Amino acid sequence: AQSVTQLGSHVSVSEGALVLLRCNYSSSVPPYLFWYVQYPNQGLQLLLKYTTGATLVKGINGFEAEFKKSETSFHLTKPSAHMSDAAEYFCAVSDGGNQGGKLIFGQGTELSVKP
Amino acid sequence: DTAVSQTPKYLVTQMGNDKSIKCEQNLGHDTMYWYKQDSKKFLKIMFSYNNKELIINETVPNRFSPKSPDKAHLNLHINSLELGDSAVYFCASSQDRDSEAFFGQGTRLTVV
Numbered sequence: 001a002q003s004v005t006q007l008g009s010h011v012s013v014s015e016g017a018l019v020l021l022r023c024n025y026s027s028s029v030p031p032y033l034f035w036y037v038q039y040p041n042q043g044l045q046l047l048l049k050y051t052t053g054a055t056l057v058k059g060i061n062g063f064e065a066e067f068k069k070s071e072t073s074f075h076l077t078k079p080s081a082h083m084s085d086a087a088e089y090f091c092a093v094s095d096g097g098n099q100g101g102k103l104i105f106g107q108g109t110e111l112s113v114k115p
Numbered sequence: 116d117t118a119v120s121q122t123p124k125y126l127v128t129q130m131g132n133d134k135s136i137k138c139e140q141n142l143g144h145d146t147m148y149w150y151k152q153d154s155k156k157f158l159k160i161m162f163s164y165n166n167k168e169l170i171i172n173e174t175v176p177n178r179f180s181p182k183s184p185d186k187a188h189l190n191l192h193i194n195s196l197e198l199g200d201s202a203v204y205f206c207a208s209s210q211d212r213d214s215e216a217f218f219g220q221g222t223r224l225t226v227v
Binding site: 024032034036038041042043044045046049051064088090094098100101103104105108 | 117119133146148149155156157158159160163165170171185205207209211212214216217218219220221
């Protein structure tokens with residue numbers, strides 16, 4: 001079985017500060033890992049994904065994440081927060097299609113950005 | 116053009132009613148999904164279809180019945196609506212079962 005834990009249901013940073021959203025996963029098979037962002041009253045938008053290969057993946061809007069197998073982590077970072085980054089962020093894991101492609105989501109982290 | 120579109124965006128209905136949510140994707144994807152987001156924003160898969168064939172049914176009550184008339188459409192019909200069905204329902208699609216999913220805007224269902 002797979003699972004995802006996001007540490008911190010709410011993170012608040014100042015504009016221009018580093019953003020760090022934490023995600024740990026559990027998987028008995030090599031995981032596929034994703035970060036999605038959800039703006040109010042909207043659907044989920046893919047920020048970035050890790051499947052195989054390079055463990056540091058870059059996504060849209062200046063976000064990146066590093067897959068660390070030894071720590072079972074896939075934390076999301078951005079060097080400098082912008083007001084427009086305020087949203088709900090979801091980390092998700094799948095097993096690459098063996099279970100029909102379903103995503104197992106973490107509980108989400110709400111990011112607030114203070115001016 | 117919207118990649119994954121759902122209708123309606125909002126749905127308010129009384130307990131006991133039957134309602135449907137429609138989903139269409141114009142991405143040419145083979146796999147489509149329904150996810151439910153509860154009031155605490157937790158997302159959980161309900162169903163997955165691949166080439167019109169049901170491949171995932173995550174212990175959803177049989178009041179929920181998905182129907183895929185073709186690869187581009189996956190509709191969700193709900194019978195005898197209950198208060199606990201109130202949630203946001205998201206349709207999604209992916210090229211295949213190991214690709215990222217693209218989500219629709221969601222349908223906010225409120226049962227009163």
